[in-house]
Amino acid sequence: MSYQPNRRRHSQSPGTGRWPRMDGEVEFDEYVLACVFSRALEEIDAGEATATEATGLSRAELRDILTSRFPARLASAFSLEEVSDPALGMEEELLRGMLLAHARAGDMTSARFAKIIARRALRDDHLWRDLGLSDQAELSRLLATHFPKLASGNTQNMRWKKYLYRKLCEAEGFSLCTATSCRECNDFNDCFGPEEGKSRLERTKDGIE
Secondary structure, rough: OOOOOOHHHHOOOOOOOOOOOOOOHHHHHHHHHHHHHHHHHHHHHOOOHHHHHOOOOHHHHEEEEEEEHHHHHHHHHHHHHHOOOOOHHHHHHHHHHHHHHHOOOOOHHHHHHHHHHHOOOOOOOOHHHHHOOOOHHHHHHHEEEEEEEHHHHOOOOHHHHHHHHHHHHHHHOOOOOOOHHHHOOOOOOHHEOOOOOOHHHHHHHHHHO
């Protein structure tokens, strides 16, 4: 069973680089959560993770979100009575702590997205894909909305996962890179530029067709 969010309402206008058009911030948050939950259900169905392991949220947090924002059939698909709260490794704890420190003060939704992003960043694909989003612009919107100060520092369009880990290493007093400048680095294309490719939904559709 999977839950597919309505992407058409949130897609970018062709040929523009502007934010996806939104009816409101709350609606965008719910859209992102739906995308994340769709990816989580894929991993649950494949036996790769439980609901809490896929999202980084506790059982209580998941139950609160699912029962207050989504259809009852989606909540039942997560089988929350059978799962335990997620265990955190050191890498995830550090990344979560940095995101929480930059989350909007007193905003529970921002705090929950910090946990989700920290968990999904441990996956191997582009971060926007592992969140189930349609493109990099949607991830940029999410980060700018809930972690504005942190997001505003990415002034050179560094890929978001690279940027987050670089900021984490800076905060911990480490350096990821020894190049004198980004422009002189052999790995420049791996850190900067568009994160191209199809979303998981598009790839699944292509496979079906």
